[in-house]
Amino acid sequence: MSLDYDVFVVDPKPIPSAVPGFEEAVGTATWPPSTATLIRDGDRAVLVDCLITERESRELAAWVKSHDCELGYVYITHPHADHLLGLPQILAAFPAARPVALAESIPAMQEQISPGYMQVWAGFFPDQLTREPVAPGPLAGDTIAIGGTTATVIPVGTTDTGHSSVVHVPSLGLVVSGDVVYNQTHMWLAGSMPDSRASWARALDAVAALPSDTLIAGHRHPQAADDDARRQIDESRQYLADFEQALARSTTPAELIDRMTAAYPDLANPYTLWVAAYDLLGTRT
Numbered sequence: 448m449s450l451d452y453d454v455f456v457v458d459p460k461p462i463p464s465a466v467p468g469f470e471e472a473v474g475t476a477t478w479p480p481s482t483a484t485l486i487r488d489g490d491r492a493v494l495v496d497c498l499i500t501e502r503e504s505r506e507l508a509a510w511v512k513s514h515d516c517e518l519g520y521v522y523i524t525h526p527h528a529d530h531l532l533g534l535p536q537i538l539a540a541f542p543a544a545r546p547v548a549l550a551e552s553i554p555a556m557q558e559q560i561s562p563g564y565m566q567v568w569a570g571f572f573p574d575q576l577t578r579e580p581v582a583p584g585p586l587a588g589d590t591i592a593i594g595g596t597t598a599t600v601i602p603v604g605t606t607d608t609g610h611s612s613v614v615h616v617p618s619l620g621l622v623v624s625g626d627v628v629y630n631q632t633h634m635w636l637a638g639s640m641p642d643s644r645a646s647w648a649r650a651l652d653a654v655a656a657l658p659s660d661t662l663i664a665g666h667r668h669p670q671a672a673d674d675d676a677r678r679q680i681d682e683s684r685q686y687l688a689d690f691e692q693a694l695a696r697s698t699t700p701a702e703l704i705d706r707m708t709a710a711y712p713d714l715a716n717p718y719t720l721w722v723a724a725y726d727l728l729g730t731r732t
């Protein structure tokens with residue numbers, strides 16, 4: 448039995464549009480395509496992130512079962528509900544699995560599953576979410592044992608949210624990046640500030656310094672070219688730099704959307720770009 452990994456992929460999901468003109472210009476608003484990654488050594492395994500709706504996380508649990516392994520841990524890379532709310536379905540299928548995350552990320556995860564936030568998430572996914580959300584506990588140290596192998600958790604600070612991390616498995620040359628690196632998908636920049644975007648660029652430098660060939664992004668284009676680590680890190684760096692420049696030259700959401708769409712016509716989930724543009728340049732009331 449040997450060390451390997453496998454990726455569960457979820458296509459973009461329709462959500463109600465909250466930005467003017469999107470549906471007329473582009474089509475149905477969608478939540479980004481998402482992944483969850485299973486890393487296993489022999490019959491022991493770790494799942495990294497666990498999606499958001501009840502249905503997809505139940506399917507994820509069945510998919511993990513089909514790998515004939517015992518799930519030791521579920522690691523959540525960062526405090527965003529779309530990587531976290533599937534936890535009850537995974538734990539129902541694997542009651543012995545321990546859900547863990549960076550200790551410093553847990554207050555924000557608890558906030559994500561608070562009644563107020565759950566109402567917000569239910570607005571995106573009506574009647575599709577767990578009614579009994581759970582938060583992970585703190586990971587002790589910075590490693591996760593998987594059979595005879597060790598995965599290392601690397602905290603990288605703020606990216607598209609605070610307290611982000613990636614999982615590195617040196618013996619596989621593998622990084623599982625959560626939202627730190629995106630694969631041919633618009634990056635979530637709504638709510639970002641110059642400081643947070645600079646922090647995200649530093650986080651990409653930290654990931655680039657890890658010896659790895661393969662990188663599984665939390666958000667991956669359904670027809671992504673590959674999972675090449677270098678390509679994705681370089682493209683994510685370029686996207687951030689291009690966004691910064693386009694933002695500086697734009698005064699309206701439409702200008703920013705036009706500039707970024709011209710530069711990135713084929714990325715998955717353009718709705719993400721529109722939300723960022725209206726958040727950063729829309730009229731405030």
Ligand SMILES: [Zn+2]
Nearest residue numbers: 527529626665
């Ligand atoms: Zn995400």
